[in-house]
Amino acid sequence: MRVGAASFLGAASRPGHYPPLGAAEIAVGGRSNVGKSSFLNALLGRRGLVRTSRTPGRTRQVNFFAVGEALRLVDLPGYGFATGPATERASWGPLIEDYLATRSTLRGALVLVDVRRGLEADDEQLLAYLAHVELAAAVVVTKVDKLARGAATRAIAAVTASVPVLPFSARTGAGRDAVWGLLRAWLDAPVRTRHNASR
Numbered sequence: 001m002r003v004g005a006a007s008f009l010g011a012a013s014r015p016g017h018y019p020p021l022g023a024a025e026i027a028v029g030g031r032s033n034v035g036k037s038s039f040l041n042a043l044l045g046r047r048g049l050v051r052t053s054r055t056p057g058r059t060r061q062v063n064f065f066a067v068g069e070a071l072r073l074v075d076l077p078g079y080g081f082a083t084g085p086a087t088e089r090a091s092w093g094p095l096i097e098d099y100l101a102t103r104s105t106l107r108g109a110l111v112l113v114d115v116r117r118g119l120e121a122d123d124e125q126l127l128a129y130l131a132h133v134e135l136a137a138a139v140v141v142t143k144v145d146k147l148a149r150g151a152a153t154r155a156i157a158a159v160t161a162s163v164p165v166l167p168f169s170a171r172t173g174a175g176r177d178a179v180w181g182l183l184r185a186w187l188d189a190p191v192r193t194r195h196n197a198s199r
């Protein structure tokens with residue numbers, strides 16, 4: 001897939017307050033520090049577009065990036081980070097759920113997991129929610145360069161999900177073409193009308 005010019009489109013910090021509907025959207029979620037910003041930058045071939053951070057949990061908004069005319073990538077707030085005011089923590093879930101349940105142009109969601117941690121309870125919950133709202137989903141196993149080849153292969157095989165599992169490294173670029181292939185398939189698939197997608 002040829003990647004069009006990417007640009008920041010806007011952010012939402014409250015349910016419903018999203019940029020106007022436009023191009024098809026694909027959401028990217030995962031625990032804080034899983035490598036989500038690095039994944040997006042590597043996918044887009046843009047080093048600094050999405051801020052990578054050494055202070056996990058700071059990004060509490062849904063961030064929208066336009067990729068050419070036909071696609072938007074949507075960076076969901078990182079979950080599972082256990083510091084910060086409880087009120088802020090409590091707001092992430094409803095925001096993510098509202099966006100996933102209601103966004104009519106949303107075509108699928110990637111759930112990122114660190115190769116050294118695998119699928120954890122929060123990730124399973126997100127996958128279950130995606131199945132519940134009938135969205136296409138896949139797991140991207142990040143930072144595969146952090147393990148030796150054999151250990152990485154075993155760790156990736158241990159990620160068992162009922163959706164595709166794709167290994168990825170933002171550092172080496174491994175897995176980039178496979179991810180783009182999946183996204184293209186999602187964009188090419190017929191749009192299904194979800195019962196609860198209202199806006």
Ligand SMILES: Nc1nc2c(ncn2[C@@H]2O[C@H](COP(=O)(O)OP(=O)(O)O)[C@@H](O)[C@H]2O)c(=O)[nH]1
Pocket residue numbers: 030031032033034035036037038039051052053054056057078142143144145146168169170171172
């Ligand atoms: N070795 C390696 N480090 C990575 C990779 N992806 C992210 N990181 C590092 O993991 C940390 C968290 O990355 P970031 O993209 O900010 O994660 P986010 O909080 O999920 O957005 C940073 O120090 C990154 O440099 C990867 O593929 N390989």
Ligand SMILES: [Mg+2]
Pocket residue numbers: 036037038051052053059
């Ligand atoms: Mg980030």
